[in-house]
Structure formats: C-alpha cells, structure tokens
Amino acid sequence: MVAVTAAGFALYAGSPPREAWWVAPLAVAVLAAVVRHREVRAGFGYGVVFGFAFLLPLLGWLQDFLGADFGPWPWLGVAAVEALFIGLAGAGMALVSRLPTAPVWMAAVFVTAESVRSAFPFGGFPWGRLAFTQDTGPLLSLAALGGTTLVSFSVALIGGGLAELVRAPRRWAVPVAAIAVPLVGGLACWPLVGTDANAGTARVAIVQGNAPNLGLGLLYEDEVLHDNHVRAAQKLVDDVRAGRVARPDFALFPEQVGSWGPSRTDPELSAIASQLGVPLVVGGLGQDGDGRLHNQVVRWDPGTGFGDRYVKKHLVPFAETIPMREFARLVSPFVDRFQSDMTPGEEPGVIDVAGLKLGVGVCYDVAYNDVFGPAAAQGATLLAVPTNNAWYGHSEMSYQQLAMSRLRAVETGRAVLVGATSGVSAVVAPDGSVTAQTDLFTEENLTAEVPLRANRTPATELGSVPMWTLAVLGVGAIAAAGWRSRKSDA
Structure with a gap:
C-alpha cells in the first residue's frame, strides 16, 4: 500500500510542468510489480x-476553482471516480500477469482502461493519461507513429518490463525487450518528425488580454474578458501601424472573448479587424436563432464580421452540459449560469482563414484524440487551441494543457497556437518544442512566423486504429487469462 501510494504521487510529481518523463515508467513499474500474480480484487484495490494518489494532486486545480464555494467535494469526487478506472486497470493487470509476455498484456490492459475513462461517463475525462507526461523525452516522437495511445502504451510497457525484470530476473529476455523496444523506437522515430514548412509559412499574432484572478467571480464577467482583449488587440494595431510588429496574416483570440446572439454583431471586434486589415479568429459563446447555445470559435472578417465557425465538440460535464441538474447544483456553479445545455459540434474544426486551413479545438478538446487528427486529415496545415484557463488561478492546469498541445503537435506534424485568456499562451513547433510562451495573468501579445505543413503523419492516417487494436489486445488478454484461471481451477 505504501509503495503504490508513493508511486502514484511520483507519477504526479513527474507530470508537467515538471520535465521528468522517466518518472512515469518507474511509477507504473511499481504498480505492475505490486499487482503481479495477485488476486483480481487486490489488483483493483x-x-x-x-x-487516487496520482489524480488527487494532479487535479488540484479543481479545488483552486471550486473549493471556496463548494468545498473539497467536487475535487475529491472527480479524483475518486477516475481512480476507479485505474483500479480496473490494476485488476486486469493482476489477471493477465500470469500470461506469457505479461508486460505486453499488462500495458494493453492499462491503456484500454485509459481509453474507457476517456469516453465514460458523460463523455469521459482524459486528463492524466500517461502520454501527457511525455511532452519531453524519447517517447514523444512515437506520437507521430501511433498517437497518444501508442505513447501511453510505451510508458506502460516499459513499466511492465521493469517490474518483470525485478520480480523474475532469470527470465530477462521478454522484460528487456519490453524496456528496450519503446526507447529505441522512440529515438529512431525522431528523424521522422518533420518541422520543415512544406506548405509555406504564416505570420500569426496571439492576443492575450488577461483576466482578473477571481475564480468563480469570473463567471459573470463576460464584458471584462471582451474589453480586456479588445484593449490588448488595439495595442497590436498600434504596434503594426508604428512598424514595431509586422502585420500578421490573422490574429488568434482565446476562448470566451465574445458573446453573440442571433444577430452575430460585435462592433469592437469588427473595428479591430478593419484596422488590422486581417481576419480574427475569436472564441465566444453563441446563441443561434433557434435558441441553441454553443461554445464556438469564429472567423471575424474585416468589413463583414461573423464568418466561418467551429463549434466545440467535447463539452465539459457539469459546466457546458449539465447532467442530473438538481444534483449538479450542489457541485457546480454553472447550473444557474446556463439554463440549458450547450449543443456540441459534430464536424472537425477546420476554418479557412487568410488563405490557409486552420484546425481548431477549444480548451478541453485538446485532451481528446478525435479533434486535431481529423482536422489535419481534412487539410489543416496549422492548429489552434483557444482556451480560457483564468478560472484556475496560478495552478498547474494551464501547463498540463500546454503539454497536451505539444503531444498534438507531434501527433499531427503541425505547429500549434495556444491562445489563453490569462496564459499560458504559446507557439508550439511541429516537433513539440515551445518557441514562445507568455506568463500567467499578464497582458501580452505574441507574434511569430510559423511553418505550414501538409503531409500526414502515420498517426493521422491511422486515426483510432491504435486505440482499437490495443483495446482488442487488452480485452482479449483478460478473456484468455480468465479462461486459463477457470481451467486450472477445474
């Protein structure tokens, strides 16, 4: 019990913003060693x-956000529910640990449990996947080959190999291979991670207008967010006119800057677009003529205003969509803020802007595997993540999310622009390196020349194939181990 508690906390301690990719395989190795050859119930426990030891500190930003008004219960509840899925992984790992080449099956089971908790309940919660600890290190390049699923599997496979090597050192061939193959494969893949501008370049601006650090007090401060970003954008206009900054091809604004009814007008944004002479890409709340609410990103054109848009696909449970409203009132302030659920989008986020195709995912979208890959497959040559992290104070949440953007950059072979209301805004190169970023709770504009890339990575071509392949392996291994156990009992 002490060992797995320490290992879970160590997994958190090795997560972003700390760059300690090697901690994750060691943490999984401790779990694998403890559950090896144990009963399923013990593995679950x-x-x-x-x-829980991993997720409770990792999700500490939930307490920063909700704690003053709702106490620790939302934070504890989310961590506990998600820990149950890791419990299922532990149970499955214990069961398959008696199979030949056990590290492979244990890793497949762990990743299967990750995939399940990324989809259920209420659309899932992918935060804390093993892949998101690997925004640096040799395994990052594997994202270009098989996406975040392959990166998670590689971390778990190394961990399983280490556990097997310690517990059964005489049978060293399989565990050594389990350790060596992912590491060597990751190093071998780095030359394949391209950064060249094979579809040209674009000059972009990211506007970070800042937000007051109010926590839940920000809930009804839409006008403050709007005005702050208009003011920051006006400084960009002044810098361009004075020649201090080159005119961008477009300017990216964060999530929740605008709020538009069916008329879809915003004189201040239209003025900024006209003065810059280039389109803006702006996140905001929208209400259509039929009354449906959306969290959306809009191209705001000079002269004509509201243009093409992307509607957020993955809505945050108990915030943008609210199941069990009467119960949710006890743990979420959004029940009273939104009287009806937002409507999710169904199409990949590809917006034509300034002569290029921009792939867009909003905030929470970046944690999911089905947003940016399809956008790249449909021709996006650059990606953008507008987000509003001002709710979470000076917590680690923004840095955890930035790590996800770094994984998506390598996975798709695209540069990624992160535009955050209060930071961290960043420019991420196609190899996952961060070339520019802002601080938290500052007003700051970033400008950069970024590569546009048209080629598809193997991960983009394969899509969900790695996830389903490992799920089949994981479920198949559990079934085979269960059959063997019943046969031996008989």
Whole structure:
C-alpha cells in the first residue's frame, strides 16, 4: 500500500510542468510489480490507491476553482471516480500477469482502461493519461507513429518490463525487450518528425488580454474578458501601424472573448479587424436563432464580421452540459449560469482563414484524440487551441494543457497556437518544442512566423486504429487469462 501510494504521487510529481518523463515508467513499474500474480480484487484495490494518489494532486486545480464555494467535494469526487478506472486497470493487470509476455498484456490492459475513462461517463475525462507526461523525452516522437495511445502504451510497457525484470530476473529476455523496444523506437522515430514548412509559412499574432484572478467571480464577467482583449488587440494595431510588429496574416483570440446572439454583431471586434486589415479568429459563446447555445470559435472578417465557425465538440460535464441538474447544483456553479445545455459540434474544426486551413479545438478538446487528427486529415496545415484557463488561478492546469498541445503537435506534424485568456499562451513547433510562451495573468501579445505543413503523419492516417487494436489486445488478454484461471481451477 505504501509503495503504490508513493508511486502514484511520483507519477504526479513527474507530470508537467515538471520535465521528468522517466518518472512515469518507474511509477507504473511499481504498480505492475505490486499487482503481479495477485488476486483480481487486490489488483483493483491497489490500482484505486495508485490512481487516487496520482489524480488527487494532479487535479488540484479543481479545488483552486471550486473549493471556496463548494468545498473539497467536487475535487475529491472527480479524483475518486477516475481512480476507479485505474483500479480496473490494476485488476486486469493482476489477471493477465500470469500470461506469457505479461508486460505486453499488462500495458494493453492499462491503456484500454485509459481509453474507457476517456469516453465514460458523460463523455469521459482524459486528463492524466500517461502520454501527457511525455511532452519531453524519447517517447514523444512515437506520437507521430501511433498517437497518444501508442505513447501511453510505451510508458506502460516499459513499466511492465521493469517490474518483470525485478520480480523474475532469470527470465530477462521478454522484460528487456519490453524496456528496450519503446526507447529505441522512440529515438529512431525522431528523424521522422518533420518541422520543415512544406506548405509555406504564416505570420500569426496571439492576443492575450488577461483576466482578473477571481475564480468563480469570473463567471459573470463576460464584458471584462471582451474589453480586456479588445484593449490588448488595439495595442497590436498600434504596434503594426508604428512598424514595431509586422502585420500578421490573422490574429488568434482565446476562448470566451465574445458573446453573440442571433444577430452575430460585435462592433469592437469588427473595428479591430478593419484596422488590422486581417481576419480574427475569436472564441465566444453563441446563441443561434433557434435558441441553441454553443461554445464556438469564429472567423471575424474585416468589413463583414461573423464568418466561418467551429463549434466545440467535447463539452465539459457539469459546466457546458449539465447532467442530473438538481444534483449538479450542489457541485457546480454553472447550473444557474446556463439554463440549458450547450449543443456540441459534430464536424472537425477546420476554418479557412487568410488563405490557409486552420484546425481548431477549444480548451478541453485538446485532451481528446478525435479533434486535431481529423482536422489535419481534412487539410489543416496549422492548429489552434483557444482556451480560457483564468478560472484556475496560478495552478498547474494551464501547463498540463500546454503539454497536451505539444503531444498534438507531434501527433499531427503541425505547429500549434495556444491562445489563453490569462496564459499560458504559446507557439508550439511541429516537433513539440515551445518557441514562445507568455506568463500567467499578464497582458501580452505574441507574434511569430510559423511553418505550414501538409503531409500526414502515420498517426493521422491511422486515426483510432491504435486505440482499437490495443483495446482488442487488452480485452482479449483478460478473456484468455480468465479462461486459463477457470481451467486450472477445474
């Protein structure tokens, strides 16, 4: 119990913003060693403890956000529910640990549990996937080959190999291969991670207008967010006119800057677009003529205003969509803020802007595997993540999200622009390196020349194939181990 508790906390301690990619395989190795050859119930219990010790500090930003008004219960509740899925992973790992080449099956089971908790309940919660600890290090390049699923599998495979090597050192061939193959494969893939501008370049501006650090007090401060970003954009206009900054091809604004009814007008944004002479890409709340609410990103054109848009695909449970409203009132302030659920989008986020195709995902979207890959497959040569992290104070949340953007950059072979209301805004190169970023709770504009890339990575071509392949392997291994166990009992 002490070992898995320490390992779970160590997994958190090795997560962004700390760059310690090597901690994650060691943490998984401890879990794998503890559950190896144990009963399924014991594996479940140890997995829950490991998961809770990892997720409770990782999700500390939930307490920063909601704690003053709702106490620790939302934070504890989310961490506990997600830890149950890691408990299921521990149970499955215990069961398959007696199979030949056990590290492979244990890793497949762990990643299967990750995939399940990324989809259920209420659309899932992918935060804390093993892949998101690998925004640096040799395994990052594997995202270009098989996406975040392959990166998570590689971390778990190394961990399983280390556990097997310690517990059964005489049978060293399989565990050594389990350790070596992902590491060597990751190093071998780095030359394949391209950064060349094979579809040209674009000059972009990211406007970070800042927000007051009010936590829940920000809930009804839409006008403050709007005005702050208009003011910051006016400084960009002044810098361009004075020649201090080259005119961008377009300017990216964060999530929740605008708020538009069916008329879809915003004189201040239209004035900024006209003065710059280039389109803006702006996130905001929108209400259509039929009354449906959306969290959307809009191209705002000089002269004509509201243009093409992307509607956020993955809505945040108990915030943008609210199940069990009467219960949710006890744990969420958004029940009273939005009287009806937002409507999610169904189409990949590809917006034509300034002669290029921009792939867009809003905030929470970046944690999911089905947003940016399809956008790249449909021709996006550059990606953008407008987000509003001002709710979470000076917590680690923004840096955890930036790590996800770094994974998506390598996965798709695209540069990624992160535009945040209060930081961290950033420019991420196609190899996952951060070439520019802002501080938290500052007003700052970034400008950069970024590469546009048209080629598709293997991960983009494969889509969800790695996830389903490992799910089949994981479920198949559990079924095979269960059959063997019943046969031996008989």
